[in-house]
Structures are given as structure tokens and as C-alpha cells.
Amino acid sequence: MKARRQRLILEIIRQQVIETQEELAEALRAAGFPVTQATVSRDIRELGLVKVPGEGNIFRYAAPGETPPLRRDERLKRLLRSSVQFMDFSENLVVVKTLPGEAQGVASAIDQASWPEVIGTVAGDDTILVIVKPKKLVTTVLQRLNELARG
Structure with missing residues (x-):
């Protein structure tokens, strides 16, 4: 019991x-x-x-050690609002352009969001590739990112 x-x-x-x-x-x-x-x-x-x-x-x-999803989403929202300049997609890739030096922080926040359709990210200085699987969900991911960036 x-x-x-x-x-x-x-x-x-x-x-x-x-x-x-x-x-x-x-x-x-x-x-x-x-x-x-x-x-x-x-x-x-x-x-x-x-x-x-x-x-x-x-x-x-x-539970101990649990990072609340709300905190992760809040961090991602804050970073998207302050750092992202442009987003677009091709095939199964979302391209996120950020301010110089901001891409790695934004990519880390996207990875930590643990969205099931995002396989992972690759970040440079001001550009992120978000890899999406399956390809048909790329517009869903882009829409979610845009909604978080707008507020």
C-alpha cells in the first residue's frame, strides 16, 4: 500500500x-x-x-534532481527573444540565426527542452542547425520556436 x-x-x-x-x-x-x-x-x-x-x-x-520543464521552457523563451534574429527551414533542418556569440547558448536550451522530434542541434558562433525527425514535423518545430520567440 x-x-x-x-x-x-x-x-x-x-x-x-x-x-x-x-x-x-x-x-x-x-x-x-x-x-x-x-x-x-x-x-x-x-x-x-x-x-x-x-x-x-x-x-x-x-522529485530530487528533476529539472522542471517550465524552467527549461522559460530559459528557451528568454534566449529566443533576446538572441534570435531569423529562422527558416529546408527539408528536415531548421536554421536559426542569432546575434554573434549567442548560438551555442540557444542550441543548448533547445537540446535541454527535450522535444521528441528534435534529434539535436549543431551550433557555430551565430548559426544553429536544428535537426528534426520526421521531416514532416519541421514546420511544427519552427512554429513552436517562433511562438516562444514572440512571447
């Missing part, structure tokens, strides 16, 4: 923004686990959960 509950806790915090122990207890109760605040507190301690920054100046529970 305890192992199942703790596996469910990890699943819940991956899928939802949980800010408080009470929110976690409510989610567990909704899933059929009648818990007390003391049980939730003990599970949090045993699982080593930590509070990490989330979107909108909130803090949420996360």
Missing part, C-alpha cells in the same frame, strides 16, 4: 502542479488513498521531494 501510494505521488507531481501538502493529500484522496497530513508529510520526506520554482512565482513539489 505504501509503495503504491508513493509511486502515485511521483506520478501526480509529474503531471500536476502541486504547491502544498494539502493539495497532494486531496489528489491522493481523489485517487482512492485515504491519507492524513502526517502520512503525506512522511511520504514527502521519504521520497526526498523538493520544492522547485514554477511558472508565475509559485513553488511546486518535484
Whole structure:
């Protein structure tokens, strides 16, 4: 019972923004686990959960070592807005032109975003090649990059 509950806790915090122990207890109760605040507190301690920054100046529970996706997307958005001058594509490649010296940081942020359709990036000083697979998703990747760059 305890192992199942703790596996469910990890699943819940991956899928939802949980800010408080009470929110976690409510989610567990909704899933059929009648818990007390003391049980939730003990599970949090045993699982080593930590509070990490989330979107909108909130803090949420996360598993130890987990880099919240929101933080990665925020970094990528900030870098795209401040560094990118132009984007285009050909076949399965997206070309991203940046300010001089900015390409490697932007490419690293794209890699860390872990988009399943992006195989990887190659960066020079001011140009990035984003390799997309399958080819039919290249416009989707370009559109997502453009949306993040616009805000």
C-alpha cells in the first residue's frame, strides 16, 4: 500500500502542479488513498521531494534532481527573444540565426527542452542547425520556436 501510494505521488507531481501538502493529500484522496497530513508529510520526506520554482512565482513539489520543464521552457523563451534574429527551414533542418556569440547558448536550451522530434542541434558562433525527425514535423518545430520567440 505504501509503495503504491508513493509511486502515485511521483506520478501526480509529474503531471500536476502541486504547491502544498494539502493539495497532494486531496489528489491522493481523489485517487482512492485515504491519507492524513502526517502520512503525506512522511511520504514527502521519504521520497526526498523538493520544492522547485514554477511558472508565475509559485513553488511546486518535484522529485530530487528533476529539472522542471517550465524552467527549461522559460530559459528557451528568454534566449529566443533576446538572441534570435531569423529562422527558416529546408527539408528536415531548421536554421536559426542569432546575434554573434549567442548560438551555442540557444542550441543548448533547445537540446535541454527535450522535444521528441528534435534529434539535436549543431551550433557555430551565430548559426544553429536544428535537426528534426520526421521531416514532416519541421514546420511544427519552427512554429513552436517562433511562438516562444514572440512571447
